[in-house]
Amino acid sequence: MNKVMDKISQGVYVLTTFAGGCIVDSVSQVSSEENPLLTISVRKENYTNELVHENNKIILSVLGKDVDGRIIETFGFHSMRDYNKFENIDTMDVDGIKVPLDSLGYIELEIEERIENNTHTLLLCRYQNSRELNVGEELTYNEYRRNKTKNKKEGSTWVCTACGYIYEGKNIPDDFICPICGADKSMFEKK
Numbered sequence: 001m002n003k004v005m006d007k008i009s010q011g012v013y014v015l016t017t018f019a020g021g022c023i024v025d026s027v028s029q030v031s032s033e034e035n036p037l038l039t040i041s042v043r044k045e046n047y048t049n050e051l052v053h054e055n056n057k058i059i060l061s062v063l064g065k066d067v068d069g070r071i072i073e074t075f076g077f078h079s080m081r082d083y084n085k086f087e088n089i090d091t092m093d094v095d096g097i098k099v100p101l102d103s104l105g106y107i108e109l110e111i112e113e114r115i116e117n118n119t120h121t122l123l124l125c126r127y128q129n130s131r132e133l134n135v136g137e138e139l140t141y142n143e144y145r146r147n148k149t150k151n152k153k154e155g156s157t158w159v160c161t162a163c164g165y166i167y168e169g170k171n172i173p174d175d176f177i178c179p180i181c182g183a184d185k186s187m188f189e190k191k
């Protein structure tokens with residue numbers, strides 16, 4: 001991937017729905033009427049993909065620059081299949097959906113359409129409601145990549161040389177597959 005692709009600016013969000021959720025950066029506002037449309041793409045192998053086929057209501061929490069890195073670690077590097085992400089994160093309940101308290105705010109969305117690709121489901125979502133929780137600047141994906149989150153540990157960052165995805169942890173499991181581009185462990189370089 002060349003450097004021009006890095007210029008495409010994206011944010012970092014927690015997508016939650018009933019019984020799960022994950023970090024997403026692939027969020028775009030595609031219309032600007034009173035209840036705008038947003039798109040979000042969710043990898044098919046993620047447990048969250050199953051959940052967004054079972055539920056029409058989802059919530060996007062907008063992460064700020066000072067977000068506790070445990071939120072990204074928990075929702076972005078673990079699967080709800082084998083780990084209860086809500087156990088150690090402070091959340092509030094919004095109509096049965098848990099949202100992290102450490103966010104700038106959340107947006108309630110209704111899924112109107114699902115567009116299926118080989119690797120991803122593109123969700124076409126209609127804005128319903130939103131609420132500000134904390135004042136601050138939003139975290140961008142590029143800033144995240146530059147490791148601005150609070151709990152970054154020295155020498156424990158691996159970068160996917162194919163897409164720039166960052167894995168935090170001392171060692172990458174042998175069977176690790178990049179959740180963004182599908183590259184295997186050999187494509188990761190220690191930073």
Ligand SMILES: Cc1cc2nc3c(=O)[nH]c(=O)nc-3n(C[C@H](O)[C@H](O)[C@H](O)COP(=O)(O)O)c2cc1C
Pocket residue numbers: 012020021022023024025026027041042043044045046047048049072075076077078079080081144179180
């Ligand atoms: C910064 C960042 C951005 C991510 N963006 C996306 C994304 O846009 N879509 C997606 O499906 N997964 C994305 N992921 C990966 C998922 O959050 C991750 O695979 C998660 O562990 C899936 O959990 P689940 O199996 O419980 O759904 C991202 C992860 C990080 C750290």
